[in-house]
Amino acid sequence: MPKYIFVTGGVVSSLGKGIASASIAKILEAKGLKVAIQKLDPYLNVDPGMMDPYQHGEIYVTDDGAETDLDLGHYERYTHSTYGRENSLTSGQVYHKVIMKERRGDYLGGTVQVVPHITDTIKDGIRDVSKGKRHDVVITEIGGTVGDIESLPFLEAIRQFRHEVGRENSLFIHLTLVPFIKAAGELKTKPTQHSVGTLREIGIQPDILLCRTEKKIGQSIKAKIALFCNVDIESVIEARDVSSIYEVPLAFKEQGIDKVICQKLRIEYKAGSLHTWKKDVVDIALRPRFSVKVAVVGKYTELQDAYKSIYESLRHGGIASDSQVIIKRINSEKLKTARSLHVLKGVAGILVPGGFGVKEIEGKLLAIQFAREKKIPFLGICLGMQCAVVEFARNVLNMKGANSTEFNKKTPFPVISLLEEQEKTKIPGDAMRRGAYPCEIKKDTKAWKAYKTEQISERHRHRYEFNNTYREKFQKAGVKFSGVSPNGKLVEMIEIEDHPWFLACQFHPEFKSKPDRAHPLFREFIASALEYQKANFPKSALEPVATRPDSEEKIIIHE
Numbered sequence: 037m038p039k040y041i042f043v044t045g046g047v048v049s050s051l052g053k054g055i056a057s058a059s060i061a062k063i064l065e066a067k068g069l070k071v072a073i074q075k076l077d078p079y080l081n082v083d084p085g086m087m088d089p090y091q092h093g094e095i096y097v098t099d100d101g102a103e104t105d106l107d108l109g110h111y112e113r114y115t116h117s118t119y120g121r122e123n124s125l126t127s128g129q130v131y132h133k134v135i136m137k138e139r140r141g142d143y144l145g146g147t148v149q150v151v152p153h154i155t156d157t158i159k160d161g162i163r164d165v166s167k168g169k170r171h172d173v174v175i176t177e178i179g180g181t182v183g184d185i186e187s188l189p190f191l192e193a194i195r196q197f198r199h200e201v202g203r204e205n206s207l208f209i210h211l212t213l214v215p216f217i218k219a220a221g222e223l224k225t226k227p228t229q230h231s232v233g234t235l236r237e238i239g240i241q242p243d244i245l246l247c248r249t250e251k252k253i254g255q256s257i258k259a260k261i262a263l264f265c266n267v268d269i270e271s272v273i274e275a276r277d278v279s280s281i282y283e284v285p286l287a288f289k290e291q292g293i294d295k296v297i298c299q300k301l302r303i304e305y306k307a308g309s310l311h312t313w314k315k316d317v318v319d320i321a322l323r324p325r326f327s328v329k330v331a332v333v334g335k336y337t338e339l340q341d342a343y344k345s346i347y348e349s350l351r352h353g354g355i356a357s358d359s360q361v362i363i364k365r366i367n368s369e370k371l372k373t374a375r376s377l378h379v380l381k382g383v384a385g386i387l388v389p390g391g392f393g394v395k396e397i398e399g400k401l402l403a404i405q406f407a408r409e410k411k412i413p414f415l416g417i418c419l420g421m422q423c424a425v426v427e428f429a430r431n432v433l434n435m436k437g438a439n440s441t442e443f444n445k446k447t448p449f450p451v452i453s454l455l456e457e458q459e460k461t462k463i464p465g466d467a468m469r470r471g472a473y474p475c476e477i478k479k480d481t482k483a484w485k486a487y488k489t490e491q492i493s494e495r496h497r498h499r500y501e502f503n504n505t506y507r508e509k510f511q512k513a514g515v516k517f518s519g520v521s522p523n524g525k526l527v528e529m530i531e532i533e534d535h536p537w538f539l540a541c542q543f544h545p546e547f548k549s550k551p552d553r554a555h556p557l558f559r560e561f562i563a564s565a566l567e568y569q570k571a572n573f574p575k576s577a578l579e580p581v582a583t584r585p586d587s588e589e590k591i592i593i594h595e
């Protein structure tokens with residue numbers, strides 16, 4: 037049986053439970069332990085697939101095609117594991133299961149209740165993570181904030197879980213906030229005391245406290261928290277703001293969190309080292325040699341979380357090029373005229389991400405045309421590839437009104453369309469290609485230079501495809517279909533020959549990039565952007581803002 041660690045959060049949301057859980061997994065993995073992480077989300081949607089990115093942020097797709105919370109992205113980026121459907125459980129799924137059983141008559145006429153039916157189903161979900169697999173540790177992160185009505189069944193379930201598996205096999209970690217009150221010049225422990233108090237009311241006594249703070253928490257404050265929250269002083273871990281999120285595992289380990297975990301869970305202590313993580317990721321992120329500025333032209337640019345994996349992958353590309361990536365976020369809906377393109381001046385790379393709305397299209401087309409004509413490195417992802425195809429059709433192949441049938445069913449040139457078999461499905465969502473698919477790479481292409489292998493597997497989430505009727509026309513005009521499905525029918529990657537680096541893919545490479553192993557496409561995109569930066573803006577290429585590796589410029593253009 038694996039050891040179980042439960043991570044809860046208190047005081048306020050957005051304290052970084054996902055990053056904290058992923059960091060703990062990273063530290064344990066470095067000791068040679070096999071770790072799995074799981075997210076429990078209290079909302080009633082079955083999954084976030086249909087949720088508005090404005091409310092939910094990015095929808096993270098796993099190999100098995102599950103549409104999950106963006107925290108799974110953190111889990112995969114920090115560890116070596118890949119996760120799937122069983123690593124993400126929502127109240128919606130739990131209630132759905134219970135209600136289906138009730139309709140089938142499985143409860144034999146009994147009254148169906150939150151306790152025990154919902155809580156038992158949650159406990160099954162926690163056990164399912166390691167079914168048929170041999171994990172040493174399972175980390176379960178509970179979404180929401182302690183005190184929310186919605187998360188109560190989850191908290192009751194983990195309380196019971198600990199009772200069933202025993203203290204030496206389970207651990208409660210609570211992430212709280214220790215705010216600094218400027219006027220008093222003091223750090224305040226009361227919110228933490230209250231949050232732990234609320235947890236205790238429901239029968240959970242945390243074993244370890246992670247205290248998110250702006251300032252250093254001294255020994256006396258640690259002692260106070262330990263005394264009033266009933267934990268050992270060495271179990272009060274400071275989680276101070278850091279300049280790069282990849283520093284968090286180092287900061288936790290430095291304070292001996294792994295010793296406390298091993299001791300409490302009776303795991304034999306092995307030191308484990310994060311030396312390569314420090315050398316290959318953190319040191320470069322904090323002190324890069326170069327600086328490169330790229331634009332992300334998308335719909336949800338004002339939101340930090342909507343393109344989370346893309347922003348992270350760009351930074352991974354930066355780490356691989358020893359450079360800081362400055363991301364200029366540009367709202368495509370506001371790019372309307374050639375004049376508004378002045379915001380793209382000074383950028384050394386342009387990335388157009390995925391999306392679903394017709395409103396975002398025209399601005400993206402303008403940005404792509406700019407990248408193509410001015411020979412600025414370009415990476416198009418999913419809708420970004422579909423837009424690159426439409427742009428090429430309209431402006432190079434003179435196909436006036438070319439479009440994707442997603443946006444104009446009557447377009448004279450449906451260069452992006454549904455496959456015939458997809459047309460027949462009536463239920464929206466059914467025709468969606470989700471999860472990992474194989475792709476074959478043609479030699480002598482930029483894609484080949486990046487991947488250096490013939491067969492790859494990448495994750496998808498889309499309905500529309502390149503319309504094969506037009507392949508020859510595109511080819512003749514200098515477009516290479518550098519990646520196609522093994523049966524040759526689906527176009528997965530295109531590139532333009534007469535351009536330093538113009539590549540677009542139908543899949544989402546951002547779901548497979550890691551800080552210590554940048555995804556090949558992001559690595560090459562940033563490498564060519566850096567070349568462009570050095571050639572065109574040599575001074576700024578050598579001016580990294582060393583302590584702000586994640587610096588971003590958000591530009592929303594107003595007409």
Ligand code: GLN
Nearest residue numbers: 390391418419498499500
């Ligand atoms: N809307 C497009 C499609 O469904 C692209 C989707 C995406 O970018 N994820 O095919």
